Amino acid sequence: xxxxxxxxxxxxxxxxxxxxxxxxxxxxxxxxxxxxxxxxxxxxxxxxxxxxxxxxxxxxxxxxxxxxxxxxxxxxxxxxxxxxxxxxxxxxxxxxxxxxxxxxxxxxxxxxx
Amino acid sequence: xxxxxxxxxxxxxxxxxxxxxxxxxxxxxxxxxxxxxxxxxxxxxxxxxxxxxxxxxxxxxxxxxxxxxxxxxxxxxxxxxxxxxxxxxxxxxxxxxxxxxxxxxxxxxxxxx
Numbered sequence: 001x002x003x004x005x006x007x008x009x010x011x012x013x014x015x016x017x018x019x020x021x022x023x024x025x026x027x028x029x030x031x032x033x034x035x036x037x038x039x040x041x042x043x044x045x046x047x048x049x050x051x052x053x054x055x056x057x058x059x060x061x062x063x064x065x066x067x068x069x070x071x072x073x074x075x076x077x078x079x080x081x082x083x084x085x086x087x088x089x090x091x092x093x094x095x096x097x098x099x100x101x102x103x104x105x106x107x108x109x110x111x112x113x
Numbered sequence: 114x115x116x117x118x119x120x121x122x123x124x125x126x127x128x129x130x131x132x133x134x135x136x137x138x139x140x141x142x143x144x145x146x147x148x149x150x151x152x153x154x155x156x157x158x159x160x161x162x163x164x165x166x167x168x169x170x171x172x173x174x175x176x177x178x179x180x181x182x183x184x185x186x187x188x189x190x191x192x193x194x195x196x197x198x199x200x201x202x203x204x205x206x207x208x209x210x211x212x213x214x215x216x217x218x219x220x221x222x223x224x225x226x
Contacts, residue, residue: 004155031213042117042203042219043156088155092213101146101215103155 004104006089011110018076020107022089025070029091032065034074037086037106046074046087076109084111114139117218119204125224126194134189134221136204144207145187146171146215147179149200156203162187194225 003025012018024032030051035043049056049063049072056063062075076083086106120135138145143164148156148171158171162181176198178190187206191198201222205215 008153033214035217042119043205043217045214045216048214090155092215101156101158105153105155 004089004091004102006087006104006107008105009108009110011112012079014079014081014111014113016079018074018079018083018109018111020074020076020087020089020109022072022074022104023070024072024089024091024102026091026102027067027070031092032063032072033088033090033092033101034061034063035088035090035103037088039085043088079109079111081111081113084109116140117204117206117216119202119218119221121221122219123222123224125226126191127226128194128196130194131190131192132194132223134191134202134204134223136187136189136218137185138187138204138206138216138218139185140206140208140216141184142206142216143184143209144215145181146205146207147177147187147189148203148205149173149198150203150220151200159189159202191223196225199223199225 006022033048034046036046060077064073088106089104092101117138146161147159150156157173160179162168168179201220203220204218207215
């Protein structure tokens with residue numbers, strides 16, 4: 001079945017690194033995404049990784065993919081108060097004529113001084 | 114480009130009323146999607162379209178209808194609003210085959226009383 005799970009809450013101190021974790025069940029997914037949602041706003045694409053990659057780095061963001069364990073993580077270096085938001089993990093794979101995007105419930109990141 | 118735009122931002126409906134949520138994209142994307150986001154949950158797909166004149170049901174289509182008369186517009190219709198339809202609705206678009214990333218609008222918050 002298709003399921004994406006995330007921890008619901010993470011609290012970090014400003015300047016520390018944040019690691020948000022996600023597990024998924026379907027090994028046929030092609031892309032895995034991280035979206036950011038600030039209060040009252042839509043979803044902003046942060047980064048994504050293709051399923052045949054292990055790691056992707058984009059400035060302060062590092063995505064790690066462990067295909068064997070079906071585990072995806074997002075590391076935010078030097079976390080700032082502006083990083084406070086809900087982070088959604090999502091997987092997509094082709095099927096039924098559209099690319100089906102399955103979301104986790106989101107991890108709320110709180111950054112405190 | 115404005116990207117994906119949605120109107121209205123917020124609406125209160127009485128039970129049994131109807132309304133149309135508007136979604137427009139100016140990126141000439143073929144694929145468009147409607148999702149709903151319930152509190153503390155990830156997004157669920159309501160309907161999607163792979164091009165003008167073609168629509169199909171997602172995971173939670175009951176109580177909704179869509180149309181796609183142009184590439185740009187993908188309105189979502191609620192005919193008889195019910196409290197269970199209280200949610201935040203997001204529209205998204207994707208270029209097409211070979212381009213997997215979905216881009217989201219800012220959302221419409223709907224309250225049915």
